Amino acid sequence: MSETSGLVSLVTRNLRQSGIYIAFVAIVVLFSIITNGVLLDPQNLTNLVMQYSYILILAIGMVIVIIAGHIDLSVGSVVALTGAVSVTLMFDYNAPWYLAALVALLVGALIGAWHGFWVAFVGIPAFITTLAGMLIFRGATLVVLSNTSTSVNDPTYKKIAGGFLNGLFGGDGYDAFTLFVFAALVVAFAVMQWRARQGRLAYHQTVESMPLFIAKILVVGIVIMAFAWKIANDRGLPIVLIILGTLIVLYAVITKRTVFGRHVYAIGGNLAAAQLSGVKVKKVNFMIFVNMSFLAGIAGVVFSSRSGSAQPAAGNMFELDAIAACFIGGAAVTGGIGTVAGAMVGGLIMAVMSNGMSILGVDQSYQQIVKGLILLLAVAFDVYNKRRAGTR
Template sequence: MDKAKVSTFFKKYTMVIVLVIVMLLFTWQTGGKLLLPQNINNLILQNAYVFVLATGMLLCILTGGNIDLSVGSVVCFVGAVGATLMVKNNVNVFLSIVIMLAVGLLIGIWQGFWIAYRRIPPFIVTLAGMLMFRGMSNIVLQGYTIAPMPQGYLNLFNSYIVDFFQGDGFNITSLVVGILAAAIYTISRFRQRFQRLKKGYDVDNIGTDILRCVVMSAVMIALMWRLAMYKGIPNILLWIGIIVLIYAYITSKTTVGRHFYAVGGNEKAAKLSGINTNRVYFLAYANMGLLAAVAAMVTIARLNSANPTAGDSYEMDAIGSCFIGGASAYGGSGTIPGVIIGATLMGVINLGMSIMGIDANWQKVVKGLVLLAAVIFDVESKKNSR
């Protein structure tokens, strides 16, 4: 393998390598506690909102490095609305969920209108939204915490997939799902390879594809194995999986998804080529509002309450995950898998330092340094490319 290919490989998989190194470091420092089944479960549950918000934030960043500062406040507001409906007014759980999604979408439409069609800078619009919806959250909650959530609602997010094989202390269903997921991934990967070969496109070396499939399959099966040793697959993992798969497909396989990259790469060129750039901006922020509502549903289920401080700094976690996961600060590049890696890295750092008993303030320092390093790497890489 020549130097150019080695360089390309490390550039492409930098964050994956960093994630592996960080996990090994914390596993060593915590005496293996990081990889305990319960801690793997906690890693998923505690960072579910990050996976959801970062997926939506990526679309905003793709349009040119734009961000949404309001998502934490929107999560708090939508959660307050949902809790008020379900707990205080005894509104049906499913109707409440529909209303929460509608509220989030309307907020996204409101902000998207000003950003896309009136061309108010996203930073200003979402900063205003951050202040407005945080204030509205306190108005709805009247400064109090609303709890507990109905059990039917909690079951949608906080419960676990039933073990159909009824394993004794080991969730066999979880392991079966891991094996099936690995098989589906491998088949789809090689199916895509054969399709590209048939069309005459360049493909990776067969050895590289085999190695990638082996590594990914091992990760999936190992994850499900550890979860099987605790309570099995948490419902929230299914929610995350569905969202990730949908948006990975949209960004990589659809025309609309490619428009986000085109606008971020060169908006003027995209407009001249016939892309409705206003609509792209509008969709990015309307979608962000919708996913903020989903994150609100996850959050109040996780906390079993809605309180005035919910969602605090959520926007920073989402933005950080995107940039750490390889999204460009200038827009036009970034992937959903990269965002998931970035969010996982943030979660591992949080969990690892918490297990080690490191002060929360130092945790913020480390996360800030990791974010800065990721953006510096992106900027310097682009300078070298030029």
């Protein structure tokens, strides 16, 4: 391959991979203009993060499920049940908040083991298994709550999704601690990108020029610090954002840097080849569903903390929002393709659009129509790219 053709291939690949990020920036700019800047108001940005955090947590697990070529329709019901379990333990049995939350996570993991058993060892398709789970665990939620809402009676539990860390480093009219945390995040991102670049160079792969590489780091850093400055001027760093950020970093490493992550991609990319290569497909599929429902348990705790109660209808349609976030973020319907970062951007696109339309007073029914069209276009774009690649 000549240097020119390699450069063209690199640019084309980067544009394809960066398309979702460009679209996200365009949507933010558009809604900022038509809402007269209300979208980027510090208080609105903080509320947006807190309001959609549980969907993003679900999307982290869902993208792993989709990469492996499966789907999970039960996560909304699992969110409802785990939230119901934790709140009921505190309200009816006076359990401390941390014990109630841990039991909720354990229940989520056990539900995942139930799904994983039927999918991995019995061979029932994930679509059917989790559809059954959606019905079973929604019914279990009604049983636990006796078909009524139960309020959260522990103020510490409410802080999981509604609390803030601020004032630790001072700041005149802003929270310096928030800026420090995000500055450290930018530095970590730059170091990771540099190491990735050096690794590609070591294997004689084509990389972007140094000026372009530096420009990319600067743009990302400016965007991150601009966001940090906004929320630092509101109430400080939301605790739920720390939880979400930790999960994003952890699962980005798991999917890209661990044997388990490579096996997930192998199963979704070519199941027969993965089996011939010695991948323990049943074990990996089992753990995929355990992980998904465990994260749904975290989302259940966050959602019940945010809403201040456990409700029989909690989590309704959450599975569709999580699935949409993954596909909009670049996951392939056939499996084998997708990233945690892409799923997060896809979820943020949905969040910004919903928030922007709400600010504009758009009726909820029309918001659903727009979301559906965006999802359809995202999947159509994926299908188009595959067909185009197949004709070369």
